[in-house]
Amino acid sequence: MRDALRVAGLPDHGTFPRAIVADAQKVLQVSFVSLDEVTTHTVRAYLSRRGWKSMPDGSDRDMHGCIVALRGTAFLFYSRKDSPDDQRFTAAHELAHFVLDHLVPRQKALRFFGDSIRPVLDLQELPTKEQLLTSALDGVPLKAQVHLMERDDLGDIHTGDVLRVEQRADRLAFEWLAPESVAMPVMKQGPREERAARLQRTFGLPRRKAEVYARVLAQREGAPRFSLSSVLGERNPG
Template identity: 35%
Template sequence: MIEAWLARTAAQLWAAIGELPTPPRDLAPLVSRALPLSVVTLPDLDLTQIEHWFRQRNVPYRFLCRNRALYGCVVAARGHGLLFVDANDPAAEQRFTVAHEIAHFLLDYLEPRQAAIAALGDSIRPVLDGERPPTTEERIHAMLGQVRLGIYYDLMPRAAAGGIDQGYIMRAEDRADWLALELLAPAEAVLAAAAPLPSTTPFECSRRLFTVLCDQFGLPPAIARDYSAMLARQIARFSMAEWFGM
């Protein structure tokens, strides 16, 4: 069963967008209807490319880390964000990157920010925006512990061999992946599209789901492989012996 926060967040986003597109879903042209977030595509995306993009617009922004290649990146400040994505990636990869970074913007930036403002009032906005330090009372307020002050950024690094990098196992990355999957390929819709599942081995079940995820829902193969295996285990609850064909 889908977790309540996941269903709620996805439903709120689709309601704000005003439509539920058919798969494969491309959120890039839709997201600005619902969120203060704009999508920017740049070829061969890396940190220096993004810094150069800002310099061209007279914004002296620098990342405090070494340059590296990226699938995508969100930079947000004062309640608004920019979502950068590699224009050279395959369409399926771009769709997942956009959904993943939208999830970060919602879950890790906008929702905590809105919760802090609701709890502490508009006077906290300059603190959230990095324009003044928090007072002692504000500093000890638990709400501020949930919010990134000043400029927020999230990076989706490109692993050396492609696929999912180490950040995937971290809680924030895991939550962003789950929301991205719920937006692009909800489990119920995937299972309905894959039915009737062949009552054969777990591996054949997973392979059928993998095909549906790639061909109908447009997920990248690396993402579809992990997701299909998880769905197959959930729906069949195969024993360890069955997974190994024994």
């Protein structure tokens, strides 16, 4: 996680809710795109108009967000029909995927192989057997990456529940939107039953995410050895 924060290099911030989109676009090669509806069809159409050949696969379906990343850049989509708090969290979550699952492995590959790997990472050359093996073992992406933030039947954001990559993305999104060093004092400033509401109001978190984060911080407060990574399922935090 420390590597991800360093690689992202987002500017210091002192006001909340955080303008995560503006902060990210100052330092990273990312384009945030709000659409009336985020579906595989609307994302394909948007990318096609801009000459991108890497498109989300599968049948058309409604999503909270989507990311398509290649060559150290990314388009990050989010739905205008969601609430401002949901849009903010979707943007942070998808940005976390870009950093954790694209930029960090890309920098790792460049450090290991040197600049000779860049044409492979940029899809200009085919990888060697050694490069393919390293990619498989270390999770280095050698093709365009697509991540879809789908809705379930209730329209909820499906994150932090099953997949480790989703759990890590949530963890980084929380750290950007509501850093523990700031969120913990806010949570303590009033009745226990209003903790989630204070986090939601101060940091602009979706209600359900604020409730999760309040439980995480409450357990951490009472147990010094407790960690956010243990709640979100990350066994080996970076």
